[in-house]
Amino acid sequence: MVKRATVKGKTPALKARLNDDIGEEKRLTMYRLQLEVRHLEQRAHDLFFQNLIKGTSHLAIGQEAIASGFGAALRPDDYTFCTYRGHAHTLVRGTSMTGMLGELMGKECGMLKGKGGSMHLTDVEKGAMGSYAIIGAHLPIAAGAAWQAQYNKTGQIAVCFFGDGTTNIGAFHEAINFAVIWDLPVVFVCENNLYMEYTPISEVTAVQHPAADRASAYGLPSIIVDGNDADAVYRVAITAFEKARSGGGPSLIEAKTYRHSGHSRADPASYRPEGELEEWLKKDPIPMYRQRLLDFGVKEKVVNGIEEAVIQAVDEATEAAKASPTPPVEYAFADVWADGGSSWRN
Amino acid sequence: MAELTYREAVAAAIAQEMRRDESVVFLGEDIAKAGGVFKATVGLWEEFGDLRVRDTPISEQAILGAAMGAAMTGLKPIAEIMFSDFLAVCWDIVSNQIAKSRYMTGGQVDMPLVIRTANGGGARFGAQHSQSVENWAMMIPGIKVVAPSTPADVKGLLAAAIRDPDPVIFFEQKSLYAVKGEVPETEYVDEIGKAKVLRDGDDVTILALALMVPRALEAAERLQVEFGISATVVDIRSLVPLDTQTILSETKKTGRVVTVEENPRLCGWGAEISSIIVEECFYDLDMPIVRITTPHIPLASADELEDAMIPSVDQIVETIRREVD
Numbered sequence: 001m002v003k004r005a006t007v008k009g010k011t012p013a014l015k016a017r018l019n020d021d022i023g024e025e026k027r028l029t030m031y032r033l034q035l036e037v038r039h040l041e042q043r044a045h046d047l048f049f050q051n052l053i054k055g056t057s058h059l060a061i062g063q064e065a066i067a068s069g070f071g072a073a074l075r076p077d078d079y080t081f082c083t084y085r086g087h088a089h090t091l092v093r094g095t096s097m098t099g100m101l102g103e104l105m106g107k108e109c110g111m112l113k114g115k116g117g118s119m120h121l122t123d124v125e126k127g128a129m130g131s132y133a134i135i136g137a138h139l140p141i142a143a144g145a146a147w148q149a150q151y152n153k154t155g156q157i158a159v160c161f162f163g164d165g166t167t168n169i170g171a172f173h174e175a176i177n178f179a180v181i182w183d184l185p186v187v188f189v190c191e192n193n194l195y196m197e198y199t200p201i202s203e204v205t206a207v208q209h210p211a212a213d214r215a216s217a218y219g220l221p222s223i224i225v226d227g228n229d230a231d232a233v234y235r236v237a238i239t240a241f242e243k244a245r246s247g248g249g250p251s252l253i254e255a256k257t258y259r260h261s262g263h264s265r266a267d268p269a270s271y272r273p274e275g276e277l278e279e280w281l282k283k284d285p286i287p288m289y290r291q292r293l294l295d296f297g298v299k300e301k302v303v304n305g306i307e308e309a310v311i312q313a314v315d316e317a318t319e320a321a322k323a324s325p326t327p328p329v330e331y332a333f334a335d336v337w338a339d340g341g342s343s344w345r346n
Numbered sequence: 347m348a349e350l351t352y353r354e355a356v357a358a359a360i361a362q363e364m365r366r367d368e369s370v371v372f373l374g375e376d377i378a379k380a381g382g383v384f385k386a387t388v389g390l391w392e393e394f395g396d397l398r399v400r401d402t403p404i405s406e407q408a409i410l411g412a413a414m415g416a417a418m419t420g421l422k423p424i425a426e427i428m429f430s431d432f433l434a435v436c437w438d439i440v441s442n443q444i445a446k447s448r449y450m451t452g453g454q455v456d457m458p459l460v461i462r463t464a465n466g467g468g469a470r471f472g473a474q475h476s477q478s479v480e481n482w483a484m485m486i487p488g489i490k491v492v493a494p495s496t497p498a499d500v501k502g503l504l505a506a507a508i509r510d511p512d513p514v515i516f517f518e519q520k521s522l523y524a525v526k527g528e529v530p531e532t533e534y535v536d537e538i539g540k541a542k543v544l545r546d547g548d549d550v551t552i553l554a555l556a557l558m559v560p561r562a563l564e565a566a567e568r569l570q571v572e573f574g575i576s577a578t579v580v581d582i583r584s585l586v587p588l589d590t591q592t593i594l595s596e597t598k599k600t601g602r603v604v605t606v607e608e609n610p611r612l613c614g615w616g617a618e619i620s621s622i623i624v625e626e627c628f629y630d631l632d633m634p635i636v637r638i639t640t641p642h643i644p645l646a647s648a649d650e651l652e653d654a655m656i657p658s659v660d661q662i663v664e665t666i667r668r669e670v671d
């Protein structure tokens with residue numbers, strides 16, 4: 001990749017670009033969010049190999065621009081719904097890194113008290129309404145949250161993230177039709193990373209663009225965005241959010257991207273054709289975004305400072321989570337019911 | 347008191363709760379303008395309008411998913427699944443999502459919703475519109491399971507289900523929709539998790555649910571008149587939570603227990619109750635527990651075949667006479 005020359009200092013023209021419709025503050029936020037996801041997920045990966053995290057984990061390394069672009073465009077009281085590949089979408093809502101790493105490590109400080117694990121990260125207070133591990137289920141659930149917002153006229157919206165493979169399950173089609181006929185303020189975001197688990201999406205899908213080519217079936221425009229460019233994602237998000245908030249109903253957005261690692265920890269991704277990963281590494285959203293910030297005249301010191309602060313936060317969260325005790329066994333018997341317990345008889 | 351049918355009691359309960367609580371909303375297929383395929387929701391759309399009583403597409407996952415998303419964010423939805431058999435197409439939303447979300451999130455998520463559904467046989471609809479699936483629901487931690495046998499219980503228990511902070515599946519037995527009974531006209535809310543002793547006897551305790559309750563009562567009357575056998579009849583009413591205290595105390599009084607279950611035999615609710623009784627009051631029993639159930643078959647549609655499979659008054663009388671003698 002040819003590196004573009006870094007412009008030293010902000011010329012007026014660059015300043016204008018930096019302070020365009022997105023603006024410097026949002027850009028720095030999106031850069032920070034992408035780095036938070038990247039560093040936290042790399043940490044999760046390392047902790048796995050130290051056997052401090054059990055079970056499974058599905059990394060979104062390479063896909064960070066999507067959650068970050070949408071996250072930066074959200075109102076704090078909006079709802080997000082995501083999948084088992086949901087560290088990113090939960091983090092961008094501002095959840096505690098300690099709570100997240102603690103949950104991955106099965107510690108008492110875990111955000112779900114050790115009862116959900118990596119695939120179910122949720123922070124209701126932050127509007128992160130859950131990570132769902134049965135393909136497709138959360139699309140209608142997100143529509144339901146949007147129904148609440150519409151019914152109570154709160155101005156909130158719901159954003160639902162899912163993968164390309166999810167466009168082939170019934171719930172995807174039920175939810176989008178349902179959201180359209182009820183004009184629900186929900187934005188469906190398909191992160192097309194080219195693969196379901198191990199099978200290329202093109203081998204199992206009747207159309208070329210798994211989400212965008214289906215949009216017309218529900219009277220929606222076909223929207224495709226570069227999912228590795230946080231600015232492009234942010235702009236598409238703002239447009240869809242305005243439509244949803246003003247009563248214009250749902251949107252379906254397909255963001256093209258690529259996961260650098262395998263589907264889950266267990267997957268070495270040997271099914272990928274040679275050279276494919278390398279091509280996509282050139283389009284890694286984070287170095288690209290860093291370069292853009294520098295090109296726009298943000299000082300290198302500022303850019304580096306953001307990354308240093310993120311690494312420090314991840315380090316601190318790691319130590320805090322490691323130091324947390326394991327959850328007391330009583331937690332396993334709590335919160336089946338609203339009364340806090342698990343009793344099914346008198 | 348007013349005389350209402352079982353189906354009218356459904357609409358009465360929903361109307362009562364919608365009047366007092368703006369956050370109660372209702373969705374399902376053909377439930378609004380058409381008043382439901384069983385006419386159990388007639389008048390609700392007229393009274394509460396498009397925003398609160400909403401017709402949906404034939405999208406059971408969307409119906410229950412939307413109900414869940416709305417419940418998690420502050421509404422109290424009632425969702426209708428037209429026939430309980432159709433729960434199979436949205437069982438993920440029931441069993442993985444609605445049932446588990448509070449638990450899996452460490453108690454962060456509330457799930458105050460009701461799934462109403464027409465359950466059970468007797469209508470000659472064949473095996474895809476006649477199953478009794480209350481035992482499916484009973485197996486899932488995190489779901490309350492209610493099945494009323496009278497119009498009064500429909501009103502009181504459905505109102506209680508709507509107010510309940512936990513998800514409730516409310517099984518309406520479709521053969522009971524036309525049954526009439528006295529129902530309180532004023533605001534009426536019953537308690538979920540309480541069985542009801544409908545008849546007091548000395549010789550045998552019959553445990554029944556939904557459509558099996560009127561049959562058990564009729565059988566008890568005939569046992570008394572024809573054979574001098576005096577039977578207690580308990581309407582279980584709620585499988586989760588289960589009123590084991592009433593079940594155990596009524597067991598101890600007679601020492602003989604017969605369950606009458608419409609669900610197919612394997613893992614029917616009577617099996618769980620039998621196991622509780624055996625573990626907790628075995629030495630009070632004077633005979634082995636007897637389960638009268640629909641055999642372990644899909645249901646047939648022809649009158650004679652369907653009637654021969656679902657426990658009948660004759661079968662209850664005959665079985666108890668034989669076992670108790």
Ligand SMILES: Cc1ncc(C[n+]2csc(CCOP(=O)(O)OP(=O)(O)O)c2C)c(N)n1
Nearest residue numbers: 085133134135163164165166193195196197
């Ligand atoms: C109903 C269902 N079927 C299968 C699976 C197993 N599964 C987990 S993730 C996955 C691939 C999903 O692919 P995609 O929607 O593209 O999301 P990605 O993992 O690429 O983010 C599959 C098949 C599941 N969790 N749920």
Ligand SMILES: [Mg+2]
Nearest residue numbers: 163164195196
């Ligand atoms: Mg994929």
